[in-house]
Amino acid sequence: MDQTPPPGPADGDLGTRIQLRYGALRKSERIVADYLREHAGERINFSITDFAQILGVSEATISRVSRALGYSGYPDLKLSMAQNSGTQSMIPNIPQEIDKSDSLIASSAKLANLLAQSILGTQRLLDAHRLEACVEAIGSARRVILVGVGGGAAICEETAHLFIKAGIDAYAYNDSYTQIIAAANIYSDCAMIGISHTGTTSGVANALTLAREKGAKTIAITSDPSSAVARAAEILLTTWNASTPSVPLHGDFLEGRISQLFLIDLIYIGLLFQGDGERGEHLKMTTRALERYYRATD
The missing domain is CATH 1.10.10.10 (Winged helix-like DNA-binding domain superfamily/Winged helix DNA-binding domain)
Structure with missing residues (x-):
């Protein structure tokens, strides 16, 4: 057939x-x-x-x-x-579908389609058991440490920002030296999340390996399930690997970053719905504090 x-x-x-x-x-x-x-x-x-x-x-x-x-x-x-x-386009890490002769409005339509496809591709790659294990590991951790460099570091900062609002003790480190220090001093009731689109970032892989040896829960978010970063972690979440071959250290990779943010938001939703709603109360406390000190006044 x-x-x-x-x-x-x-x-x-x-x-x-x-x-x-x-x-x-x-x-x-x-x-x-x-x-x-x-x-x-x-x-x-x-x-x-x-x-x-x-x-x-x-x-x-x-x-x-x-x-x-x-x-x-x-x-x-x-x-x-x-x-x-x-x-x-011959510019590395710019989608090949976007041509330099396109108008910006034409490029916007192509880019919107590509980013939407990257999210849908990532959703199709999700494993329900891994996703639940990831939420459980983060939700039960005394402290969550996020490690990444470059564009991955920006995603780590955004993730820590979200988690702190919900009452999760989260820290983001963006250099290999500090990442190793954090991994060396991590406790077994903590969790470490490593974010790397290519999965080739040796500092992130090393930090995950050390944290895992210390007994902490380790999570990798990468597009390459056979990469060093993926192999170093106990739990792997795979993002969509789009059509443009990425060039490490040459700019950013938009589709990869959007896929990572999609997963982070999904994990965040899972954490908010977890348990008895305590994290929702933390969000309310955060809102009240921000309104008190940062509300715009005439």
């Missing part, structure tokens, strides 16, 4: 089509899709036979992927890539 995914959208650039259909592709088909999105904006001159040999897949696999992406076949896919060669 043919289990080829139904054709994708009949329009949209290659990156968007791959992003929309990637989750439905088989393992061998993802090899083709990965090559195509890594070479989006380039002209492909291989015959289907040569292309299949290069990737180590069958010609039928390439044909199935072409149809799944909304093309009539491999020749149509090649033609589309040739017509669009050289038009995509």
Whole structure:
């Protein structure tokens, strides 16, 4: 029985089509899709036979992927890539779907779609048991320590800000030196959350490893489940890995950050609904205090 995914959208650039259909592709088909999105904006001159040999897949696999992406076949896919060669943005970590010739309003529509897809992709990757375990670990922790660098550090700061409002003792550290100090002095009834889009941040992985050795609950939020950061933690939450290959230390990765914020907000909601509503009371106390000292006056 043919289990080829139904054709994708009949329009949209290659990156968007791959992003929309990637989750439905088989393992061998993802090899083709990965090559195509890594070479989006380039002209492909291989015959289907040569292309299949290069990737180590069958010609039928390439044909199935072409149809799944909304093309009539491999020749149509090649033609589309040739017509669009050289038009995509070459700036690392900027979605390839956004072209420098686009108006800002056109870019806004593409970006909104990409960010929405990143959230939906992350939601599809959620494991209910891991999510519940994450909320339980944070909710029962005496102290929560968040570690990340760069853009991940910004997410850690935002998370600590949310948690403190709800009466959770939370701290964010953004440099490897302090992260190791915090991990070395963590207690077994505490929790550490490491945030890294690529999962390659060695300082975050090291801090999680040390905290886990100390008996603390450890949680990783990353897009790469095989990465060092993912392997270092006891509980893993995986974010969507979008179509643009990320370049570490080269700017930020918007889709990754949005996916991380989505997970943090989801965890926060779970924490607020947990137990007897004590955290809701903390929020009310926070609101009253802020109104008392920071209410705008005429």
